Amino acid sequence: MxxxxxxxxxxxxxxxxxxxxxxxxxxxWDCRVHTRFPPEPNGYxxxxxxxxxxxxxxxxxxxxxxCNLRFDDTNPAKEEQEYVDSIIEDVKxxxxxxxxxxxxxxxxxxxxxxYGLELIxxxxxxxxxLGPEETRNHRGTLTxxxxxxxxxxxxxxxxxxxxxxxKIGAFxxxxxxxxxxxxxxxxNLNMRDPVMYRVLHAxxxxxxxxxxxxxLYDWAHGLEDSLEGITHSICTLEFENHRPLYDWFxxxxxxxxxxxxxxxxxNLTYTLMSKRQLLRLVEKGLVRGxxxxxxxxxxxxxxxxxxxxxxxxxCKTIGVNKSNSTVDMALLEHCLRQDLNKTSPRVMAVxxxxxxxxxxxxxxxxxxxxxxxxxxxxxxxxxxxSFSRVIYIEREDFMEDPxxxxxxLAPGREVRLRYAYLITCTKVxxxxxxxxxxxxxxxxxxxxxxxxxxGRRIKATLHWVSAAYALDAEVRLYDHLLANENPGDLDExxxxxxxxxxxxxxxxxxxxMEPSLGExxxxxxxxxxxxGYFCTDPDSTPSRLVFNRTVTLRDPWAKVQKQxxxxxxxxxx
RNA sequence: UGGGGAAUAGUGUAAUGGCAGCACGACUGACUCUGAAUCAUUUAGUCGAGGUUCGAAUCCUCGUUCCCCAGCCA
Numbered sequence: 001m002x003x004x005x006x007x008x009x010x011x012x013x014x015x016x017x018x019x020x021x022x023x024x025x026x027x028x029w030d031c032r033v034h035t036r037f038p039p040e041p042n043g044y045x046x047x048x049x050x051x052x053x054x055x056x057x058x059x060x061x062x063x064x065x066x067c068n069l070r071f072d073d074t075n076p077a078k079e080e081q082e083y084v085d086s087i088i089e090d091v092k093x094x095x096x097x098x099x100x101x102x103x104x105x106x107x108x109x110x111x112x113x114x115y116g117l118e119l120i121x122x123x124x125x126x127x128x129x130l131g132p133e134e135t136r137n138h139r140g141t142l143t144x145x146x147x148x149x150x151x152x153x154x155x156x157x158x159x160x161x162x163x164x165x166x167k168i169g170a171f172x173x174x175x176x177x178x179x180x181x182x183x184x185x186x187x188n189l190n191m192r193d194p195v196m197y198r199v200l201h202a203x204x205x206x207x208x209x210x211x212x213x214x215x216l217y218d219w220a221h222g223l224e225d226s227l228e229g230i231t232h233s234i235c236t237l238e239f240e241n242h243r244p245l246y247d248w249f250x251x252x253x254x255x256x257x258x259x260x261x262x263x264x265x266x267n268l269t270y271t272l273m274s275k276r277q278l279l280r281l282v283e284k285g286l287v288r289g290x291x292x293x294x295x296x297x298x299x300x301x302x303x304x305x306x307x308x309x310x311x312x313x314x315c316k317t318i319g320v321n322k323s324n325s326t327v328d329m330a331l332l333e334h335c336l337r338q339d340l341n342k343t344s345p346r347v348m349a350v351x352x353x354x355x356x357x358x359x360x361x362x363x364x365x366x367x368x369x370x371x372x373x374x375x376x377x378x379x380x381x382x383x384x385x386s387f388s389r390v391i392y393i394e395r396e397d398f399m400e401d402p403x404x405x406x407x408x409l410a411p412g413r414e415v416r417l418r419y420a421y422l423i424t425c426t427k428v429x430x431x432x433x434x435x436x437x438x439x440x441x442x443x444x445x446x447x448x449x450x451x452x453x454x455g456r457r458i459k460a461t462l463h464w465v466s467a468a469y470a471l472d473a474e475v476r477l478y479d480h481l482l483a484n485e486n487p488g489d490l491d492e493x494x495x496x497x498x499x500x501x502x503x504x505x506x507x508x509x510x511x512x513m514e515p516s517l518g519e520x521x522x523x524x525x526x527x528x529x530x531x532g533y534f535c536t537d538p539d540s541t542p543s544r545l546v547f548n549r550t551v552t553l554r555d556p557w558a559k560v561q562k563q564x565x566x567x568x569x570x571x572x573x
Numbered sequence: 574u575g576g577g578g579a580a581u582a583g584u585g586u587a588a589u590g591g592c593a594g595c596a597c598g599a600c601u602g603a604c605u606c607u608g609a610a611u612c613a614u615u616u617a618g619u620c621g622a623g624g625u626u627c628g629a630a631u632c633c634u635c636g637u638u639c640c641c642c643a644g645c646c647a
Contacts (some may be wrong), residue, residue, distance in 0.1 A: 174645065188575095240642095323639095327584070
């Protein structure tokens, strides 16, 4: 088994790391490892990019190599500075460092142009006058060979003159292209005289109007890698068909030639992972923006309350290979809870309040009780919480007529209030419609702190907030954005909005928070005890608190209820 | 119907001719001042058919299924 010593545990190597390790042994690249993460700034990064980021930066780190952050900004029609800024922020937030190596493909435009001249001089490229449609017609089909362009055999001088004229803007958009002279009968369509440059009079977000020709991916990408001295150029599976062309260009120019390696992109259940689709969600206003907490974008996950550690651990856990697969969202959530459980301070918050009057508790008395901040982390310490005569508990924690598996509060039943007292429900108060409006309970003064001196067993512990000290807050509950577990199954033309989960966002107001939350700041993460992990939204202000539910706690009771509901439904039908 | 890839429990991923393992999920139980966490238990897999071999997920042959490619997008 191939392994690398990583801290104290040996880790199995995926197929990419195996190649890198093998190259290290044979000295193929003088024991250098240099990767790059090359996003196009035409959208926000998502969890699928995180897989690529962790692969590229992770390999560099593990093999004492380097990883560049490089923007592949060769198409001014789609790219914007806003995207550049967000990408930089997101990669940084994930915890990776490219040191001084922040690069842009657009900085290489002159060198690429010079290489273009060189290829023409070698007789391996030509200027073609065929328009887009004619080019397509000449390409042939999957089963039939293409036809050579009538401009294919122009002289080197003529090609040089025309290419230079293209550069200075002598032609209209689409009028001419520079093509590689390869093989119009090649079974791989990418090798049938691919276009290297198009005429495009567009303003670029970095180079402005300096250029009116722009290089295409196949031509540009290998050059970018070569110029930066990349050793392993890692990309996704759909570029496998392009590798012969990647190799052809670099061989033709006889320059540094990295190895392209392809891996399968990430798919997640209930998740759309194409930038095009995500852009549609944003543009149609079906979400609040790229950072909507329901979006699989890095900025969306951050706002939702994900931690970088959770995402990185997820990327490590899913592995890397060449087969298409769809990872269960439950695995992402598992990695999330695993990290949040260790790191999140506990607080008490009541989302759907039910008022309780402790009838035998003195009117003006206040108890200062001690609550542990994080049982998983002794260093997190403790805090004081105030108990008084009127408190709120979760409405779902009381049932007037409880089923047998429900062991929370019910008439005549005794439960524990977390860190406080044992209380017994003595009276249910209702309005005219029969709705429960409040409960009367008695407390046992001997149980201060939550312990019964006689050692009697209490099955349920409830979270609560003291009414006199409670803070009001808005809480946003999220569910899958998509109704369909495999949204990839959608047809291209299918209406996106028809596949959205109508219950993906529920906003609750007038939730009751313990007072320590008054000092919260955006992006602070908490566990609301017994409910889940929550994160302060950037919309939150001291006078108007707003929290996002990141993910619920695992909840067997909710599962039982769901099963019973389903059983009732299937009995009906 | 051309070319390039990929198939291992429900899901993801190891095993590179030598005991099919791990994680998630699901199930059952223990514990519990969070119905969380933790611990224990169970469930369940090599795409198919041949062949080589003492021995095949792995090698060979023939199939099957799925993904990618006909942008002057990346």
